[in-house]
Amino acid sequence: MRLSRRAKILAAVAATVAVLGPVAWFWHSSLLPDAYSVTDMGYHDRGGGPDHDASTAPQAVDALTVPDGLEADVRVTLTAERREFTLASGRRVDGYTLNGSSPGPEIRAEHGQLIEVRLLNESVPDGVTLHWHGVDVPGAMDGAAGVTQDAVGPGGEFVYRFFADQVGTFWYHSHQVSHEQVRGGLLGPLVITPASGPPADVDAVALVHHYDGRRTVNGREGVDRVAAAPGDTVRVRIVNTDFEVMRVWVDGARFRVAAVDGTGLHEPAEVEDVTVMVAAGGRNDLEFTVPARGPVRVNLGATAALLVGDGTTAASERPQEVLDLLHYGSPRGIGFDPGAPDREFAFGIGRRPGFLDGRPGVWWTVNGGLFPDVPMFTVAYGDIVRMRITNDSGESHPMHLHGHHAVVLSRDGVAATGSPWWIDSLEVGDGETYEIAFEADNPGIWMDHCHNLPHAAEGLVAHLVYEGITEPFLIGGDAHNHPE
Amino acid sequence: MRLLYRILAFIIAVEVAIQAAVMVWAVAGLYVWVDGGGVLDSAVLQSEEAPPFDEALGFMLHGMNGMMVIPALALILLIVSFFAKVRGGIVRALVLLVLIVLQVFLGLWGHEAAILGLFHGLNAFLIYGGALMAGIRARKPASEPVTGNATQ
Numbered sequence: 001m002r003l004s005r006r007a008k009i010l011a012a013v014a015a016t017v018a019v020l021g022p023v024a025w026f027w028h029s030s031l032l033p034d035a036y037s038v039t040d041m042g043y044h045d046r047g048g049g050p051d052h053d054a055s056t057a058p059q060a061v062d063a064l065t066v067p068d069g070l071e072a073d074v075r076v077t078l079t080a081e082r083r084e085f086t087l088a089s090g091r092r093v094d095g096y097t098l099n100g101s102s103p104g105p106e107i108r109a110e111h112g113q114l115i116e117v118r119l120l121n122e123s124v125p126d127g128v129t130l131h132w133h134g135v136d137v138p139g140a141m142d143g144a145a146g147v148t149q150d151a152v153g154p155g156g157e158f159v160y161r162f163f164a165d166q167v168g169t170f171w172y173h174s175h176q177v178s179h180e181q182v183r184g185g186l187l188g189p190l191v192i193t194p195a196s197g198p199p200a201d202v203d204a205v206a207l208v209h210h211y212d213g214r215r216t217v218n219g220r221e222g223v224d225r226v227a228a229a230p231g232d233t234v235r236v237r238i239v240n241t242d243f244e245v246m247r248v249w250v251d252g253a254r255f256r257v258a259a260v261d262g263t264g265l266h267e268p269a270e271v272e273d274v275t276v277m278v279a280a281g282g283r284n285d286l287e288f289t290v291p292a293r294g295p296v297r298v299n300l301g302a303t304a305a306l307l308v309g310d311g312t313t314a315a316s317e318r319p320q321e322v323l324d325l326l327h328y329g330s331p332r333g334i335g336f337d338p339g340a341p342d343r344e345f346a347f348g349i350g351r352r353p354g355f356l357d358g359r360p361g362v363w364w365t366v367n368g369g370l371f372p373d374v375p376m377f378t379v380a381y382g383d384i385v386r387m388r389i390t391n392d393s394g395e396s397h398p399m400h401l402h403g404h405h406a407v408v409l410s411r412d413g414v415a416a417t418g419s420p421w422w423i424d425s426l427e428v429g430d431g432e433t434y435e436i437a438f439e440a441d442n443p444g445i446w447m448d449h450c451h452n453l454p455h456a457a458e459g460l461v462a463h464l465v466y467e468g469i470t471e472p473f474l475i476g477g478d479a480h481n482h483p484e
Numbered sequence: 485m486r487l488l489y490r491i492l493a494f495i496i497a498v499e500v501a502i503q504a505a506v507m508v509w510a511v512a513g514l515y516v517w518v519d520g521g522g523v524l525d526s527a528v529l530q531s532e533e534a535p536p537f538d539e540a541l542g543f544m545l546h547g548m549n550g551m552m553v554i555p556a557l558a559l560i561l562l563i564v565s566f567f568a569k570v571r572g573g574i575v576r577a578l579v580l581l582v583l584i585v586l587q588v589f590l591g592l593w594g595h596e597a598a599i600l601g602l603f604h605g606l607n608a609f610l611i612y613g614g615a616l617m618a619g620i621r622a623r624k625p626a627s628e629p630v631t632g633n634a635t636q
Contacts, residue, residue, distance in 0.1 A: 012566035019563060213528050213536025244526040303523040353588070360552055362592060394596050430596060
């Protein structure tokens with residue numbers, strides 16, 4: 001039997017519809033509106049906890065501030081510009097500056113002080129915010145555009161106020177179009193010391209950032225130097241502002257990892273000939289004593305280093321052995337019982353083909369769904385939360401939870417036996433599973449995303465939201481908020 | 485439609501050749517850069533928007549071409565094949581699409597298991613040959629018999 005010409009055309013049209021129909025449907029359903037609230041996207045995941053108790057009055061996230069009347073102890077004004085600038089090496093970089101330089105000025109405060117930072121946008125066309133990476137600030141001060149505030153447009157300003165409640169090493173960076181603005185240098189270090197002063201004779205920041213593919217330490221290509229005398233105790237505060245894990249090793253002295261992500265480790269042992277992995281966005285504080293002869297070289301990846309003391313020394317080969325923080329230091333209480341959580345969440349990272357806001361590609365998924373079909377982790381104040389992060393996506397992801405510090409319970413089923421390992425930025429390698437726990441003690445709406453920031457822009461972002469907290473801001477909209 | 489089918493098939497073949505060319509160009513650029521003192525690590529690989537050497541553009545082109553342009557061309561070829569009177573045209577277009585989807589995954593999985601890079605390279609030849617053959621075979625129209633039992 002032969003089909004008529006007409007039947008053949010009909011069959012061809014039907015086949016076309018059968019092929020294109022699903023593609024068009026997936027494409028159309030992936031399109032995001034011009035403006036939307038993060039609390040309206042995806043689905044609520046209550047992690048086994050109860051439904052919302054409507055008896056408490058709702059509160060908007062921008063009302064979660066430090067009381068106005070209090071006088072600030074540390075005041076800083078930061079002026080953001082989009083412009084060309086020169087690194088110490090003479091290299092011209094087209095990027096972003098704060099107060100004329102990148103990295104921006106180091107902010108130092110003592111434990112308990114009230115910090116007030118006035119952000120002025122001189123000339124960043126896309127708008128700008130400041131996120132206090134690792135500081136568990138009040139909900140309105142988190143600096144996530146479209147989540148906790150509107151991006152500050154050119155000529156505008158915003159005042160951040162928060163208490164220096166945590167002692168440790170932190171950093172600040174823009175969280176508006178962050179994959180571009182952080183790469184372009186809109187960032188700087190923040191150090192909070194004990195009220196009694198710095199914990200070592202010499203206290204130095206080693207902020208590492210890539211400009212145009214060149215690794216820098218405190219804005220210097222290659223090697224930066226810190227003065228120290230033999231016998232001095234030294235704390236080097238390593239800040240990894242890049243998008244990939246950084247391998248660090250030390251020549252010339254035995255050392256301890258004194259703190260991770262702004263939290264001191266308990267009884268860290270002296271080590272040598274090991275590599276310390278610093279997660280993207282993460283901070284590690286190393287402590288050592290300058291020996292009688294020669295400087296100490298802290299190697300920050302293969303191409304950069306901080307030299308402490310007089311003289312020079314070449315980098316040794318990177319040690320094969322990696323310091324495993326799961327078993328480093330000695331245990332002590334964490335202040336809550338992670339064995340009896342109120343909520344249990346899964347954060348499963350994968351990758352599959354599909355459309356992201358209409359763009360075809362192979363995109364990251366959260367629990368199988370492409371952005372915005374991702375979970376909104378919903379908690380109530382005071383909940384003990386466990387989260388299981390699995391990564392089957394083929395690449396490593398530095399997962400960053402805003403507003404909280406979580407403790408690592410296990411990796412790949414192996415329980416942590418060392419010092420409590422508190423993190424805000426956790427490098428989850430491909431094929432790895434981490435279990436973490438935290439106390440929901442900081443009301444707000446918090447981003448929980450990959451700090452390989454282009455990955456966040458490719459959809460690897462979810463949110464943690466507290467019951468009763470409402471969202472007055474919009475992604476997109478008049479302020480053109482794009483936190484990723 | 486048959487002409488369009490042929491043109492699309494040949495464009496896919498040319499695209500495969502472009503894929504090979506830009507990749508070798510980028511790798512060559514990488515070697516020259518390393519030779520001149522550049523040091524590669526994963527953080528440098530991530531600075532794709534501001535790469536330290538010009539030829540890194542090749543990596544970007546390879547990714548965009550391979551993950552978007554070529555799959556889109558293969559999909560269009562399949563749709564055209566429904567309308568074009570090309571004997572075996574639908575099957576060839578379908579096989580090409582499957583090979584191209586496989587190629588995307590071999591490329592991505594190669595980041596985890598380098599051995600898959602070998603198959604990515606070999607599969608490229610299958611796609612190239614398949615596309616070329618689809619174009620050549622579509623030169624003659626499928627005979628459209630007036631009567632029932634035409635010999636073909």
